Amino acid sequence: MNRRNFLKNTGCLAIGFSLNGSFIDAPAPLFQELPQSIKRHPNINAWLEVLANGQIRIFTGKLELGQGIGTAIAQVAAEELDFPIKSVEVVLADTARTPDEGYTVGSGSIEQSAMAVRYAAAAARQKLLELASHQLSIPIDQLTITDGKICTLSGDRAVTFYQLLNGKQITDKVQSPVILKPKDKYKLVGKAIPRNELYRMVRGDEYYVQDLRFPGMVYASIVRPPAYEAKLLQLDEKALLKSNPGVLKTVVNGNFVGIIAREEYQAIKAQRWLQQNSKWSAGTRLPAGTDLIAYLKSLPEQPDEPGIKGTMPGDDANWIKAQYFKPYHMHASIGPSCALAIYDNGQLHVWSHSQGIYPLRNSLSKLLQLPTEKIHITGVPGSGCYGHNGADDVAADVALLAMAYPGKHIKLQWTRADEHAWEPYGSAMIMEAAAVLDSSGKISSWKYDLWSDTHSIRPGGEANNLISAQSLATPFKAKQGHGGGAARNSEPYYTIPNQLIKAHIFQGPLRASALRSLGAYANVFAIESFMDELAEKAGKDPFTFRLAHLSDDRAKAVIRKVQEITANVTLPANTGLGIAFSRYKNSASYCAVAAQVFVQPEKGTIQVQKMWAAIDSGEVINTDGVINQTEGGMIQSASWTLMEQVKYDAQHITSRDWASYPIMRFDQVPEVEVVVIAQPNEKAMGAGEAAQGPAAAAIANAVYKACGKRIRHLPILDHLMKS
């Protein structure tokens, strides 16, 4: 623990907190930085309401994406208020109800929203105790909170939160210092509290945006161009209506084509009919058949300043070099994107699984030229997205249709091909690493170049990057962000005196945006593969070599933990064990991964048999949440690494279904084991993306150990066959 954290923790927490509910005598914390979300939304009632039915309602600006944020938030609120967790209701992102917390991204929901709720709930607790003291005329230090009621220490008098407030809410601002519950008194935080929504999911209760139904609801479909930038030349609406009973309206605006039908199957059939019976220009040709690496390196690049540390030796030094590659990957959500909308009485209401409903509202405002106060967006969970998939685009599509067909709820469910062919992919990346080892076998110099498209074209309050906006008769022009996370984890976390790191940001042929961990996946894959190559040159084992280059004890601890849990693994013939490490963003969770892989290169078979992870995410709110995210991260990354790449021909994407974009199925999925190193006194750090990079490199390193083939270009299966 560093000194600042030490002061922060002991100063405000340990001192003066007795068994009773009052910590009014506690000295003010010596240092306390309020969470950013609290600074933006300081009123307690923005986060918390006391309800007449005996419940507490908590508001979060984040959306449930399968990461369990609702449960984690309920835990921290119930904890600070000593309130029964079953009586805590969590309201997810809604532009009419919840704080604007931007996007649910970057593993930031615990750090931002859960911490905001913690401070709001703690401030509410203090206020409730003060009110109770006043109403009951009992000194505050004679009061305690048990099971959601404020009681006297003797237990003879008790009052509920609702009785105290008498229907009012706590409108006070959360002000520093907030006295938080000491962590050694926690009963809920740090525990594996089960997620209630699984009960709803498993029964088939209404839960997803796909499950929403309204009286008189109609169904829509979208006809996309056959290529990026293709222009609509001919569309015969009369013929469409004649051949497709049930079609209520076609909406054609430039190259945006939507169909509204009475029944869902009619909308789908009409989409198929139009795909066959409309004429489009050729659009932008894709570089099919050319070497993608050479092509991407030939593209113009945005100017970028390299990161420099120390002084670089010249070309005559004994440089060890390697080039790595990652193709375009899909989010490939199991449920394609979906949204509902109705435009009625001048108000537009949208139901969306977007990761950022407030930014989306601003984007829709610009797209539709409708003031934001006329737009209400309710966040409703969809299928897991793992980043910027089609969620925002489908919401914009259906909003355009709702404006053209007012008074009815419209549901737009993208098809599998809509999602596969039009979602923004995780960019292809090229990574070139070079290093010099000193006489003791340590890395003295490190050069690293990466080539990538942007990793974020999220709408961000603008209309420009929505597919439909670019399709209109008066189109919005696409905006490319600068890098947008391409360089994430491009700086090694190791102590290396001389470093030169440069990002070459191009605008690539395919639509690209944020996919889980952004550039970190490819950068960590490259760095951690290269670390194993260097370890071999230095004559060191992969654990020792990494540990020798680390100064952070928490980083060393996760690596040693993985070493410990794999120490007794026996490796039969054709089997290898590989490891890798990274600290996500170089500032968040520490994660080390080991993979055991069976390889038969001559047959082209590879089986990732087992994967282990040790993760330190600082303070853990929900242990099972961290384990689940890390297990899932390893399996998803194993799928990316082994087998995934977006394919295309000269016209457009050809990976349009699960046969042309296979992902891991049960026969290929490894066993997984996760050890969480909890650090209750450290900052809580998101865990959802930490495993992506290390899992990839651990597999590549294991393949090398198993068969002696160093696979530097992904997907491994493809290149194992070629090698």
Place this chain on the structure above:
Amino acid sequence: MNTTIQLQVNGKKHTVEADPATPLLYVLRNQLALNGPKYGCGLQQCGACMVLLNGKAEPSCMLPVAAVKDKDIITLEGLVKPDNTLHPVQQAFVEEQAAQCGYCMNGMVISAVALLNEKSQPNDAEIRAGLQRALCRCGTHSRIIKAVKSAAAKQQGK
């Protein structure tokens, strides 16, 4: 052209007006307001739309509704017992917390119920084979396998 079709879903008879070529999935979701079967691909590749047809797990997304008139159709909703308790497989998925986003859960539960109907004590390889048609993108496979094992163990204990 719409025709009147009789269906047997979750133990009840239903009469629907539908184009006989309409895939069963849309009839179940939009006309019978069932949420269990999900749209995933419409291509019988992902398993999100699985239902039990006479006890066997089958994707419903390409199956014309007219072809299942005389079949016994069960969805997630129909696995819940009249006293509102969960089917042992459903219960095991909740206990093992075998989901992240949960969108694939329908296909997983339906496949697992069909598997256990056929083979009450499947081994690891048989469980994987039984779930092979259902895709999960969150990577919760290991939990799903545990849940199926746990449901099988509990059924044996009875």
